[in-house]
Amino acid sequence: MTAKPHVIVVGAGIIGASIAWHLTRKGAAVTIIGEELGGVATPCSFAWINASWGNPEFYFHFRRRAMAEWKRLARELPGLPLAWCGGLCWDMPPADLEAYADEHGRWGYGITRLNREESALLEPGLGEYPDFALHVAEEGAVEPIAAARLLLADAEAHGATFVHATVNGLLQSGGRIIGVVTSEGMLEADHVVLAAGAGAVPIAASAGITLPLSTPAGLIVHSRPVSKRLNGLVMTPRLHMRQTAEGRIIAGTDFGGGDPGEDHQASAAELFARVKATIIDNGDLTFDFFTIGYRPTPADGFPIIGNAGLPGLYAAVMHSGVTLAPLAGLLAADELLSGKSDESLMPFRLQRFADAEQSAKN
Template identity: 55%
Template sequence: MPKRVIVVGSGIIGASLAWHLAKAGAEVVVVEAEQPGGLATRASWAWINASWGNPAPYFRLRLRSMAEWRRLAGEIPDLGVNWCGGLIYDLPEAELDAYAAERAAWGHPIRRVGRAEIAEIEPNLADPPLHAYHVEGEAMVEPLAAAEALLQSAVALGAELLPETPVRWLAEEHGRVVGVMTEEGVIHADETVVAAGAATAQLLDSVGVTLRISTPAGLLTHSNPAPKLLNGLVMAPGLHVRQTAEGRLVAGTDFAGADPEDNAEALAADLQAKVETMVRGAAGLGLDFCTLGFRPTPADGWSAIGRPQGRTGLYTVVTHSGVTLAPALGLFAATEIMTGERDPLLATFAPDRPGLT
């Protein structure tokens, strides 16, 4: 009999888990409270990178996941990954140089570029810096479309998708998690994977498991569609911007977006004005809409993957960098659930490490 696994949550992490589990031969049921794709994924800037984040173990995990994105894109062409490269100059010069030197020492292919080359990489920057750093292998993806492609591919492998099916609590028998309680009753499984973003802590708490997470808000603006103005990702001081496949310029104060602090309209107008000043050809483009995401982030800032408190039948994946890490975490979690083998890259990311419980 195949192992029956419930995945709670269908954002980019849950979708990757579902596909990797189904490919490994599991009988998979994806339970989603809202529409397929979840909530946080829809509001992601969707930068696939290893340029952000310390310490070194987190960098190595992100670098591995960039390689897994290439593998996954080869198996699911509809993911639409754009290996466009990233231009980084959002730190003071000395700090930026030190940051780049550290990444280079860790094996990251980051290189310094001067103003002339910056103009070749992004000819529509109105005021390019004297120098920046460029990472050719960075990418972007349309996050909701990618999650939907993964879910569709999982369904094609036999997974069942249950949208608009809120989980009320985790079901437990004799200390073992045996599934989830929904409005229609209990859905049973051999393993239950909680990848429910901001709702993760509450669901774990229903079986007496504590996982401390925060959910900082982040606002991103989306312009009206325009002809191609940017070739890749641009990380400038106080403004990160990229152009989507349909031509919208998506911007935030950084890749996570800023907390609007009850003044989303003013922040969005300010960001859009900065975009139109920064990018030649964007003047008068106008704001179409903005998104407000709540990023599920373990209390110490780093991913939490594994069996919390060693609970049998229960596994969880919570991380802020969901888009970057989805392929690696989906693969690693599926392998551990199906075989018991834990990838060494997850050594420092247990969900019951000090500070999270």
């Protein structure tokens, strides 16, 4: 009988949890190593599931496919805190909104153009509305910490092991990564997956590998739970908001969160005041806390998924981790266990950065 391949997944946020869950379901022996159940960046996410603006067509279709994988994941994992609530958007000038709607509509995104009255019917709790807005009914949101923890718990129920530890470096032998050095000791495996967001950078560097990431900060404010005020996602020029399953209004100056400035408390207070000014029924809407997340953003904006420069080492690092999590988990698990390259991941290989640098020199 062939032994199950042993895979160490470093990172317990939404990406690491998805990869671990898919690997476990496909029969691997999985060890998840993390400092926190739910990760570090995941709890600070706005958690908008979308294939929205600002991306080339190939990446749009990849993100749209990821949206479909969320529906598949919800069927396979009952209780996943997922809502297809739709998104109302007027965070660009009208001409830009129209260009976006035209382009993404041609690509297959279900965009509806709304006038002021139609927007008010969709989101009656707002204080003002634009003359022109867009609505995408197929967009949604997930409660990211709860989703990551549910994936991890189910993976553990099917044999995965969680180790609460810090990874300090990688173990090498014969030019191959064979495990990790942690605060709890050394662990060996057939494969190591770096899914720790910005935390993957120093771990990769311990083996001489550069992950070209930036980590812009994003401020998100959270209200105390209140009764229903928002029906879906609302993206205005200076405020992106949604209401969580728990009833909290969470908001940033955009979906990634805004610049927290030097005085984080003052920036959070100013942002929450903007939330209250936008919602008409705000008498019981009170501030609870804010988060500052550091978004692991590859240098060209696209995910890094695949071999990370040495046999036995795999990276899965990206912004838009929430949208991409179920697809990244599925494809990474398939690739790790089959050994076959997945064509849809070709634009996202780490090697592209070295290729681009060499091309620039030539």
